[in-house]
Amino acid sequence: xxxxxxxxxxxxxxxxxxxxxxxxxxxxxVSEICHRAGVSxxxxxxxxxxKQAVFLELLEQWLGALEARLTQIRDESPSVPAAxxxxxxxxxxxxxxxxxxxxxxxxxxxxxQRDPAVWAATIAPYRRxxxxxAEMIRRGIAEGSFREVDAEATALLLVSLAVGLILQSxxxxxxxxxxxxxxxxxxxxxxxxxxxxx
Amino acid sequence: xxxxxxxxxxxxxxxxxxxxxxxxxxxxxVSEICHRAGVSxxxxxxxxxxKQAVFLELLEQWLGALEARLTQIRDESPSVPAAxxxxxxxxxxxxxxxxxxxxxxxxxxxxxQRDPAVWAATIAPYRRxxxxxAEMIRRGIAEGSFREVDAEATALLLVSLAVGLILQSxxxxxxxxxxxxxxxxxxxxxxxxxxxxx
DNA sequence: TAATAGAGACCGACTGGTCGGTATGTGAGA
DNA sequence: TCTCACATACCGACCAGTCGGTCTCTATTA
Numbered sequence: 001x002x003x004x005x006x007x008x009x010x011x012x013x014x015x016x017x018x019x020x021x022x023x024x025x026x027x028x029x030v031s032e033i034c035h036r037a038g039v040s041x042x043x044x045x046x047x048x049x050x051k052q053a054v055f056l057e058l059l060e061q062w063l064g065a066l067e068a069r070l071t072q073i074r075d076e077s078p079s080v081p082a083a084x085x086x087x088x089x090x091x092x093x094x095x096x097x098x099x100x101x102x103x104x105x106x107x108x109x110x111x112x113q114r115d116p117a118v119w120a121a122t123i124a125p126y127r128r129x130x131x132x133x134a135e136m137i138r139r140g141i142a143e144g145s146f147r148e149v150d151a152e153a154t155a156l157l158l159v160s161l162a163v164g165l166i167l168q169s170x171x172x173x174x175x176x177x178x179x180x181x182x183x184x185x186x187x188x189x190x191x192x193x194x195x196x197x198x
Numbered sequence: 199x200x201x202x203x204x205x206x207x208x209x210x211x212x213x214x215x216x217x218x219x220x221x222x223x224x225x226x227x228v229s230e231i232c233h234r235a236g237v238s239x240x241x242x243x244x245x246x247x248x249k250q251a252v253f254l255e256l257l258e259q260w261l262g263a264l265e266a267r268l269t270q271i272r273d274e275s276p277s278v279p280a281a282x283x284x285x286x287x288x289x290x291x292x293x294x295x296x297x298x299x300x301x302x303x304x305x306x307x308x309x310x311q312r313d314p315a316v317w318a319a320t321i322a323p324y325r326r327x328x329x330x331x332a333e334m335i336r337r338g339i340a341e342g343s344f345r346e347v348d349a350e351a352t353a354l355l356l357v358s359l360a361v362g363l364i365l366q367s368x369x370x371x372x373x374x375x376x377x378x379x380x381x382x383x384x385x386x387x388x389x390x391x392x393x394x395x396x
Numbered sequence: 397t398a399a400t401a402g403a404g405a406c407c408g409a410c411t412g413g414t415c416g417g418t419a420t421g422t423g424a425g426a
Numbered sequence: 427t428c429t430c431a432c433a434t435a436c437c438g439a440c441c442a443g444t445c446g447g448t449c450t451c452t453a454t455t456a
Contacts, residue, residue: 008405023312024308026225027312029440029441030441030442031441031442039407040407040408041409041444042405042406042407042408043406044406046405047405050443051443103311103312106304106308106311107308109304109365110222110304110307113222114222114225114301122369126369156366156374156379156383157359157383160359160362160363160365161359162362163365163366164357164361165362167307167358167365168354168358170307170311171320171321171324172321172324172325181354184348185351185355188355188387189386191390192386192389227414227416228416229414229416238434239416239417239418239433239434240420240431240433240434241431241432241433242432243417243418244430244432245431248416248417249417
């Protein structure tokens with residue numbers, strides 16, 4: 001049962017996400033968020049202690065959703081390579097559906113450099129991602145899909161590649177078919193992982 | 199022959215770079231830059247039309263220097279794989295020496311999303327990087343070091359990897375030995391490129 | 397059931413301070 | 427004396443956060 005103020009709170013969060021995406025954190029005023037949500041300034045500060053609190057909550061939502069999606073794909077896939085491929089397949093979905101929201105990503109990174117609170121909120125899930133993929137690699141080795149590679153190093157490679165691709169696709173959205181590029185790159189990596197090489 | 203005001207201008211640029219690195223673009227006030235440079239606000243606006251102009255000039259300097267360094271390494275190396283390895287070797291140098299300055303990187307990206315001027319200044323050199331590496335790959339194929347891969351796709355892979363590694367090393371500086379990780383990753387890629395695989 | 401008291405939701409004017417940028421002044425060199 | 431390189435003082439806009447107050451819903455009591 002939704003509490004009385006939950007709708008307002010949610011509207012504020014969504015409005016904030018829109019504004020931050022469109023204009024960036026610093027350039028977005030609290031009053032702008034309020035206007036968009038149809039809430040007064042007082043209402044805003046009733047629900048959130050500060051502008052940054054909204055920012056952090058959005059960060060948590062976003063990273064959490066991504067992790068949930070990845071976990072879901074992993075659990076639905078028959079094998080580790082299949083799961084990785086599936087993740088790449090949804091790459092452009094992720095990019096497409098959240099296109100407008102992704103620019104906040106940079107904002108997070110940028111802020112994380114300076115603000116310990118943001119840093120903690122960013123680095124923790126990020127390390128979980130690395131651990132998540134390392135675990136996948138280990139599983140792949142166990143199930144016989146992969147050679148006996150260094151799981152941590154390979155996970156780092158995968159995450160780096162993903163991060164780099166996302167970053168570039170953000171920077172230059174219509175420059176390339178990013179999903180296809182991602183597809184190719186991951187295939188190359190998988191090829192190396194799977195083969196019995198020297 | 200240095201003009202009368204060149205020293206001041208340079209001091210302003212350096213002060214701005216320091217401030218932007220330490221606190222970010224938005225959080226840095228023009229007066230802060232002026233104070234650090236020992237110049238008045240009038241002096242600042244005598245040399246630069248706006249705060250953004252300084253930002254753009256720094257961006258240009260930074261990207262240009264990186265490109266020059268890469269070109270130098272390429273021209274000094276006996277073969278393409280050697281050049282790539284050398285570039286990776288200097289990876290931690292780049293990270294280390296410019297550690298403090300690199301966070302502006304995010305700022306650039308962040309701003310490039312919204313500001314056409316910054317976008318243009320960012321995307322142009324970035325595309326040159328991709329072309330630069332594609333050309334290197336092609337050269338590697340010509341000299342017999344590499345298999346006949348898709349040069350553009352491989353260049354994208356390399357750049358993505360580099361970007362991803364840089365980004366992560368910025369986010370989590372003392373988490374890993376990033377130079378070594380980079381080393382490993384690039385070796386993996388080179389291994390694939392060089393071998394005569396199926 | 398009706399009156400009442402209180403708590404949480406929300407309003408919007410206001411504040412204290414900051415910041416980018418400008419207008420004007422000034423001293424030194426040509 | 428004229429110009430260039432800078433200094434000083436200042437403006438107007440803006441913005442995060444505050445504060446006193448109102449409205450509405452709910453729980454209690456008579």
